[in-house]
Amino acid sequence: MDFQTAYRELYPALHRFALRLSGDPDVADDVVQEAFTRLIDQDLPLEEARPWLFVVVGNLFRDRVRNRERRARLLAAWPPVPETPEAPDVSVERAERVARVRQALDELSDRDRRMLLMREEGFRYKEIAEALGVNPSSVGALVARALKRFVRAYGTLDEADDSSR
């Protein structure tokens, strides 16, 4: 496999996938770079490299979340560091909507989130099944259920948001 070709052809979709998983461009940059670094050691044709990279990015992000949660537990006794202020001129409406999308995505299980995002990237059921270790014949039902969960989470979050104000 020509690495440069793989990088050029697969980077945009892989970065989009990572950005949607993490919501953070810096994290997306890191995990995609790490995945491509690992690809160098593999000897995969392009068509196999694509699902392989998505699996690696998903796993790298999952590991980051676990590490972050572990660090958060260790730092729980310390006062929080103020967050970087959000760009002050993002429209309130848009920022609220994106925050709800992010929360709804985060409420999905890791498998559901990866499944929906891989589907959005055009992966076939067979590829999704292989990447996530599920039966190909169950992917349709799992996708439908995950989509409904997303809609429900999106709606429930908004109701909770309103009632808490």
Place this chain on the structure above:
Amino acid sequence: MIHLVDADLQAWMDEELDPGDRIRVAEHLASCADCRDELAELRGAADLFRDSLVVHDEVARMRGRSGAARIRTARRLPRWAGRAAAVTLLVGGAAAAAIVPGSPLRGLIVGNGPAEIGQPVEIVATELPEAPGASISVRLSAGELRVRVREFPGGTRIRIMLIERPVGVASLPHGDASARFVVAAGLLEVVGPGSDGVALPGDGVVLQLPRRMSLGVVEVDGHIAARVSGGRIEAQRQVSDSGDGVVIEVGG
């Protein structure tokens, strides 16, 4: 009748069925309204997911690089600012409780919540000087979007357009006040004021409805004036057909 399961419908939508199953599902869908509704719901969920990702990606990228990038200043209340309370969203009976102090947007959009089919969600236009009782309400009823236009003066033109965007727009005459809403999977949600930069042509009421929604009805003073189905508008007493939509008149 044995209905299709979600796995069949999702695979149909994603073109993952083998030829035999595809024929079986197509034949069933042709004769079963319940399964068509279920399919529409799944499609709506997929659309909402996809549309949400588009917004997410755009803002996530702009926010990126440790907050170094900045987004251009947005006009928060383009047309509503001078017409406080011109358009109000009512969610059930708890609308007033949902006003959030300090948020100009929330002060005008009371509620801003999604609702399941059958819940009384309305966008109500008030304080229109020439027609104090005039209102536009948008609600989901039995799986269809029902737009009610009430008590506008006779001769008021209502332009109904189908748009490719997933976000619909209901606008008062002269574009003085408008609201945008998303319809998907049994969910009607007002996403904000204004038309989001979309030109609202001409005077009169403008209704821009997502072409992809499955069913829609426009009522004028209690009478069905137009139906939207299969990406087409069928209007009663149509005044004109402008190519991108139809125009009807109150009292016409």
